[in-house]
Amino acid sequence: MTLTRTTIGEKSRQLGSRATRAAGILRSEGPRVLAQRLARYSYNRLGAASLSEPLLDDDIADSTQLNLALPEHRPPRSQPLRIGWVMVPPSAGSGGHTTLFRMVEALERAGHRCELFLYDRYGGDLRAHERVIRDWWPNIRAEVHDATDGISGVDACVASGWETAHVLARRGTSPMQRLYFIQDYEPYFYARGSMYSLAEDTYRFGFRAIALGEMVAMLLRSEIGISPDITEFGCDTSVYRLLPERERSGVVLFARPEVPRRGYPLARLALQRFHGLHPEVAVHLYGSEAKGLPFPATQHGRLTPTELNELYNSSIAGLAMSFTNISLVAEEMLAAGTIPVVNDSVHSRADLVNEHVKWATPTPHGIAAALSAVVTSSDRAAAARAASESVRQFGWTRAQADVVRIIEDEVYGS
Template identity: 80%
Template sequence: MNAEEPQGSAARRTGARAAKAAGILRAGGPRALAQRLARHAFHRLHDPSLDEPLLDGDVADSTRLNLATPERRPLRSEQLRIGWVTTPPRAGSGGHTTLFRMVEAVERAGHRCELFLYDRYGGDVREHERVIRGWWPNIGAGVHDASAGISGVDASVASSWDTAHVLARRGTAPMRRLYFIQDFEPFFYARGSMYALAEDTYRFGFRCIALGEMVAELLRSEVGIAPDTTEFGCDTSVYRLLPGRARTGVVAYARPDVPRRGYWLARLALEQFHGLHPEIDIHMYGAEINGLPFPVAQHGRLTPAELNELYNRSIAGLAMSFTNISLVAEEMLAAGAIPVVNDSSHSRADLVNGHVAWANPTPHGIAAALGDVVARADRDAAARSASESVRPFGWTKAQSDVVRILEDEVYGS
């Protein structure tokens, strides 16, 4: 090989890259080229360990756990101190909202609660506390950094698979340990390391409280454990019919970064739906999405009251979820919007309601289900019936169940 060949090869590669960049610029414009360059830089510089939700030292192993419990149980007359281990919440996070409803109920029952936040990236706990106080003002729990240890409590409750590992590794002081399970979280991932680590948490020996029959059945069939089970609720003080609203559109919750929310399917379905029903407005909330091939009103992050207003202006909405039934479905029903939900036997076990539009989880199946709903002549009557079908007790059943189970675990039967 002579000295000029490597230079010629380098020149050819440079020319090829320039031609490719020019093609992207012509086809998609400057934004598409910038996105392509950013993606290339990400793959060159990205550290894969940053995608791991736990530090290596916080990974527990069910086969090696021997966690201490207290030698004596407190008297029923004694106030309990309950820890809740959770990741830092984003403003308005649905999963945290459900968890904090349980915290609020335990506090109302006369017990003291403490939040132990696990931030794998070492964020400022004071900033996380500011978000909690602003978005969930009804809880009075103290806020602590879980990396400093979990102690000084009668019991602690893990709230996700990663926090279950943290509780097992950092909550080694004598206490009772429970696990509030809102999703069968191994399904968040392809079969691999995180699937296995998530599934292993169900073998840690914590007392498991499953939210809904889908999670409970998967814990029984996939792992072989028998959890306590409670049920979903809906805050009908927020999600309800509003007078004088004209229903003219459909709405979808957009979370492209959360695969279980089915965004890709939803996007493809909405494109087909728009082709069939161009007269129907399409609304999205959650993330704001650029470059969609159909017109859409983007609403970004909404408060519950704002979301109820949007639902009241919607004929139907997409309530996609693949690891448990989405809370969005019953909230839509309460506001009179017909939810289109990806069909499965597990989902039907938790959402027993004749007003739900069950859809085959394909682009055509979802688009067809949306089309059937908007084509109905009795929209207003359907909205009223859907709203009236929602159970009136809200979250009180789940809250009382969690208080009862916690007290039973700590005080004893």
């Protein structure tokens, strides 16, 4: 392009106008907001939104086109099985992966061999992912493979999320049984659109579905028209429990600003109102770092389960927000004597039947009012004891036994 004086002058005026706007934002709102706006501008100009798409185009399956091979013969029950598990790489301490690895461990204890197939849409280092697994889930013996190299050599394979269901359908084409361990109704992760539809379509792939809890099962029946196997939530009461002689004085939030289903913006607004009502009550956050909080808070970052139990034992109440299934955090808080405030819904109540839960209308005022009611109640020690004693004591053993039984039934036959 030939630059004329007119073109050069117009470019200069545009740059000058942008610089003036930037200087105004810097003066009125500060450097952090200016940096955020520049990042947002660059994000849009570069088309970076495509990076949030969790699948490569070639890994997207279509329920109307699937014709996946099944084994011609079933193995005898005396023969141990090889079970594959397809998952995205875990981050340290990931709750969803912790639940999934409990099931893997149960299959290994039952004498079967497990294989993990990791799908990293961004092509990360497989060995680095494996180190996270070995460090955080040391009881898992399964070998770790790259799912993009293909999924084969197993009697059955279990998808663990909607992305991995697509990967299993596309890359696990050799004869095998296919199952789907469903911890959330995952279309709800998104607004109605492409990702919602792609997530929803996985429930039509024909994999044997294992729903964790009644909420997921209800939605699979009503929205998709399938009847899954159902197993129930557990709680690790060997870790989450009352500790002796602990003084409770604060409230706690599991903060995941980057995960919409965890309701962080709503929780932040509620805690701002709560702080206005009770400035003397300390606020604690753990999980991901929260930026720009409009109230004072102690941020603990990522905690081990033992450290988290310590934090719960020092807290009166906690926010356990989740909009796609009940959060495991709620029952873990109960076990430690912390009263959980949970966003109310008919689906959530199906999986958390407990009189000590404080259900809240999911609005800033509704959540703040529920927290206020808990911290102003009398006899906190008695409430903590009663909450802890109300938790189911069988841990995850029922869910583990169910998953072993269902997978064996699918492979060996009834």
